[in-house]
Amino acid sequence: MTSHILFVCLGNICRSPAAEGVMRKLAPELRLDSAGTSNWHVGEAPYGPMQKAALQRQVDLSELRARQFTVLDFNRFDLILAMDRDNLANIENLRPDGSETPVRRFAEYADRGVSEVPDPYYTRDFNGVLDLIEAAARGLLAGL
Template sequence: MSHPYSVLFVCMGNICRSPTAAGVFRHKVQALGLQDHVTVDSAGTHNYHPNSPPDARSQEHAARRGYDLSPLRARQIRDADFEAFDLILAMDWDNLALLQDICPPEHQKKLRRLTEFCLTSDSPVVPDPYYDGAPAFEHVLDLVEDACEGLVRHVRKTRPVGT
């Protein structure tokens, strides 16, 4: 059996957007019975919150939609991640640029923005909700859910298992 398809979600501090995306995508993968075929993780471009749980507001809003982010812990992206993951998805242009700066040339093709997978939204980025209120966290979830639906389709085309 080939190795599981691996997806890494990346934002700046790894406490709001990327753990939300990881939690939503993991939930969708498990609901489809694909957890043995797809691995999911998240990281930050900066090491602001090492080993911290996701922001309480992110956890609260995600929980209202049935996503449990509590087991996740923040970490900074590592050099080995570029080799280990099949797809590395940045939440915005700034984090994509930071990833492009540190990613070895042979792995640049793995770097994309999460919103490229949105099925209904045309937002180019998942905006950082950290300094905003509840509507911003809900907007992040709306975008992430939309993108993760498209991402599931992409993964199933890339690795047709469990279909």
Template sequence: MTYRVCLVCMGNICRSPMAEAVLRHTLTEQGLAKRVMVDSAGTGGWHAGDPMDERALRTLTDHGYDGSAHRARQFTEDWFDRYDLVLAMDRDNLAFLRRMAPLGSEVRLFRSFDPNAPEGAEVPDPYYGGTEGFEEVLELVRAASEGIVKHIADEID
């Protein structure tokens, strides 16, 4: 059995692909990589087919993660059939996903798995800022990834 998770932001070139790389790495460290499939997508399609933002990729690379193969994709309603868990980076994307989600779909905020994050905490969009925003995103997704892996482990065991 493969557990499937999709991480979703607006354009799928910054936050969600960074989170995808970190979550895959964390799953590998916990010995769960062969049992879990991780994808990412955007609610918008304007970047579909594009590589990750070079600042996001540089931040990942500088910290030992690989995001070089990433190509942006758009999340569509029929994708809910493919995933056990869909995680949004912010409340706007969460609302968008919940409007199209079939009953019974598990759609949550990514940071809801970080025990130190306040309720409703988001991963901010670093696109219009400098490198410090990408470093912040990396720290936030690292903090939540451990909780996501624990949740997934509980679900598959």
């Protein structure tokens, strides 16, 4: 059974910590984490506007801190979920020989005909992204 899940976006300050927070609220029994493919924000808290939007949904992201995805994550997690195709490609480029850890796009679990979670750092649509993340989280949980 999939019990240890990693959510991955670019900087680990918007989409992936929001996905981790939403999933922690919906399924506290799962072991969850998030990371970014870049090292731009390592050690930083999630982006303020994302924290504010999440908190309005009773999802507290304040304790989370950004970290960079590493090759070791393939051994630590049962499932790795990328927020978009670029993150998926960056993850796959680090895949070690012999690793069979599944890597999927998180948005595909939302059953909304989309394959990517847009980056609200650029779109400024934090609530729209949270709606998509919540739908994907419910879809993921239904399949576990």
